[in-house]
Amino acid sequence: MRLVERDYLIMREIDRWRFCLSRHIRFLGGFSGQRATDRRLKLLIESGYINRKKIIYGVPYLYYVTYKGKVLNHFPTKQDKIRLEQINHDIAVLDTAIYFLLKENIPLIDITTEKELHSLDGFSIRKHRPDFIFTRDNKKYCVEVELNRKSKERFEKNLQDNFIAYDYQKWVVPHTQIKIIQFLKDNENKYPIINILHLEEVTNFVRQYK
Numbered sequence: 001m002r003l004v005e006r007d008y009l010i011m012r013e014i015d016r017w018r019f020c021l022s023r024h025i026r027f028l029g030g031f032s033g034q035r036a037t038d039r040r041l042k043l044l045i046e047s048g049y050i051n052r053k054k055i056i057y058g059v060p061y062l063y064y065v066t067y068k069g070k071v072l073n074h075f076p077t078k079q080d081k082i083r084l085e086q087i088n089h090d091i092a093v094l095d096t097a098i099y100f101l102l103k104e105n106i107p108l109i110d111i112t113t114e115k116e117l118h119s120l121d122g123f124s125i126r127k128h129r130p131d132f133i134f135t136r137d138n139k140k141y142c143v144e145v146e147l148n149r150k151s152k153e154r155f156e157k158n159l160q161d162n163f164i165a166y167d168y169q170k171w172v173v174p175h176t177q178i179k180i181i182q183f184l185k186d187n188e189n190k191y192p193i194i195n196i197l198h199l200e201e202v203t204n205f206v207r208q209y210k
Helices: 005-016 022-028 034-046 067-073 084-102 114-121 152-165 178-186 199-207
Strands: 050-053 062-065 111-113 132-136 139-145 168-173 194-198
Touching (some): 005 022, 005 050, 005 062, 005 067, 022 034, 022 084, 062 067, 084 111, 084 132, 084 139, 084 199, 111 114, 152 168, 168 178, 168 199, 178 194, 194 199
Parallel strands (some): 139 168, 168 194
Antiparallel strands (some): 050 062, 111 132
């Protein structure tokens, strides 16, 4: 297989998000349609650079970079652990990134993922990091996808950490998680940089591009 620039982009995007679904790669890789995306992914699998796994019933294949692909791209070769309880959250994070990519015109190069932020921390004590961040008009934004309630203390600490580090924080929450939404609204006076976005708005917007 002759690798082209887009193949390296695909591997980079899959690796920095830990895994992707094929529909995510369509947008992250700049493909015109899903069929062309899947054809290219098939070639990359056959050449051993990426692989895919079916982990949860009802969830499509998860694509990840193989050891061969990591070596080729000079990525850290340790295989990312895919946590079952995090898969739906991580898919929602990718949907949210694509929402900002398509609707808010945030360039892909301006987005830094949670994995990349932890990598920049090095071997220090693991800190809380947002799901991803981006810069727009010289302002720093962090994005948090919150599907399930955390303890009040942990939630407030995350809000405070984000308030110190970023100019704005955007929280993506399912409309059914009323207590999370209320907690965020209760803290809007204390942390006026909070913006709440319903997950359903994100997923409905992304689905229209299928």
